[in-house]
Amino acid sequence: MTSLNQRAARILRDCIARADELKIDFTTLGSCTVADFGVSTAGGLEAGRMLAEVCLSGLGTVELQTCGGAPAVVVRTDHPVRACLQSQYAGWKVSVDNYFAMGSGPMRATLSSEQIFQEMPVREEASECVGVLESGALPDAAVLEQLQQQLGEDRALMLAVAPTASQAGNIQVVARSVETALHKLHEIDFPIETVQSGYGTVPLPPVAKDDLTGIGRTNDAILYAGQVHLWVDCEDEVIEQFGPLTPSSASPSHGRKFLTLFKEANYDFYGLDKTLFSPAIVTFHNLTTGNSHTFGSAAPEIVQDSFGL
Numbered sequence: 001m002t003s004l005n006q007r008a009a010r011i012l013r014d015c016i017a018r019a020d021e022l023k024i025d026f027t028t029l030g031s032c033t034v035a036d037f038g039v040s041t042a043g044g045l046e047a048g049r050m051l052a053e054v055c056l057s058g059l060g061t062v063e064l065q066t067c068g069g070a071p072a073v074v075v076r077t078d079h080p081v082r083a084c085l086q087s088q089y090a091g092w093k094v095s096v097d098n099y100f101a102m103g104s105g106p107m108r109a110t111l112s113s114e115q116i117f118q119e120m121p122v123r124e125e126a127s128e129c130v131g132v133l134e135s136g137a138l139p140d141a142a143v144l145e146q147l148q149q150q151l152g153e154d155r156a157l158m159l160a161v162a163p164t165a166s167q168a169g170n171i172q173v174v175a176r177s178v179e180t181a182l183h184k185l186h187e188i189d190f191p192i193e194t195v196q197s198g199y200g201t202v203p204l205p206p207v208a209k210d211d212l213t214g215i216g217r218t219n220d221a222i223l224y225a226g227q228v229h230l231w232v233d234c235e236d237e238v239i240e241q242f243g244p245l246t247p248s249s250a251s252p253s254h255g256r257k258f259l260t261l262f263k264e265a266n267y268d269f270y271g272l273d274k275t276l277f278s279p280a281i282v283t284f285h286n287l288t289t290g291n292s293h294t295f296g297s298a299a300p301e302i303v304q305d306s307f308g309l
Contacts, residue, residue: 004087004106005126007058012130012158015050022047024168031156032144038166039138048171054160055132055172057106059083062175064204071204073174080198080230084179085116085186093270094133096143101135101161102269110151116186128156132172136163136211164214167207173218174202174226177279181228181246184278190242191234196287200228200279205307212267216259219277220306223248223258224299226279231287239284239293247296251276255299257306 016026016035023042026035037043037051045064052062052075060077077083091114092103107129108114129151133139138161139147148157162169177200185192202221208214232239248254253261253276265271281296 003124003126004057004059004082004109005124005128005130008054008087008106008130009128009158011050011054011058012160015047015054015160022050029141029144032148033156033158034138034144035158035160036138037160037162037168039136039161039163043162043166043168045167045171048162048168051132051160051162051168052172052175054130055088055104055175056083057087057130059087060178062171064171065201067201067203072201073171073177073204074199074201075175075178076197076199077178078197080178080182080195081120081192084182084198085192086120088176088179089116089183090134090269091116092131094135094139094143094147096146099135099137099139099143101133101139103131103133105131105160107131107147107151107157110155119186126155128158130158131160133159133161134164134169134173135161136165164211164218165208170205170207170214170218173214174204174221177202177222177226177228178230180222180226180277181230181279181282184246184275185242187274188242188245190246191238194232194234194238195230196233197231198228200226202226202279203303212259212262215262216257217306219258220303222279223254223276224280224302224306227281227283227298228279229283229285231285233287236286236289236291236293239286243282243284243293243295245275246278246282248276248278248280249296250278255302257302259306
């Protein structure tokens with residue numbers, strides 16, 4: 001199969017070729033290309049949809065649909081582990097001087113420094129690395145230099161950047177419904193290799209006026225309204241054991257708006273309870289037995305309050 005970075009690079013190059021149409025911009029510094037999806041540009045719905053597919057390395061499809069009369073982001077993949085855990089998961093904390101971003105995309109598989117890659121060995125020897133940064137600022141030369149040093153200075157680097165409080169950033173965050181389910185299953189030691197396909201739906205929040213509010217809205221959308229379907233190959237007993245632990249309601253932090261929890265954690269994503277990050281409702285469709293099992297429930301009142309509706 002084509003490498004994750006190669007697949008993501010194709011999508012990002014297509015975005016750059018359509019920069020005017022997508023309302024984005026890009027700059028090149030040496031062997032680094034930085035595509036702005038919403039920091040100093042307008043971006044748009046299609047830019048956000050394609051940005052989310054870059055995060056998934058093209059191994060998942062992202063669409064905008066209507067759910068209950070409101071827009072929703074729908075994701076589907078037949079390669080959930082590679083697309084979601086080895087690419088989309090924002091496991092790279094990019095911090096240089098005063099610059100901070102949450103990094104995702106297949107560049108993570110090239111570095112392979114996170115614990116998750118020790119458990120699922122993969123190291124892409126890519127000549128070109130692709131990453132997505134969730135940040136309200138574009139990376140400067142110092143940030144690019146550090147990333148290239150970590151990845152290997154002989155490798156070209158392509159980055160896409162979008163703040164949460166932008167159309168594109170808003171979409172790419174809520175397109176993480178299946179990813180959050182997979183990551184939760186990994187945290188509770190479910191045999192994730194048995195997950196064959198994933199499908200998720202999350203309501204699209206209004207674009208927030210600032211990134212902090214946007215972070216709250218996008219996470220509340222997943223935690224309290226996200227619905228994910230997983231097709232698995234295992235015994236029903238395995239699903240019955242892990243299923244109740246899978247939705248966000250299994251976390252002791254459940255029931256409060258994300259922004260409140262984020263403030264209590266001193267605005268540190270990695271200091272939050274990891275078991276909270278999961279969709280509101282998760283349904284397992286067992287390919288072995290033909291049975292389906294649903295766990296969790298939605299909390300529309302929290303979502304409405306978060307969205308300001």
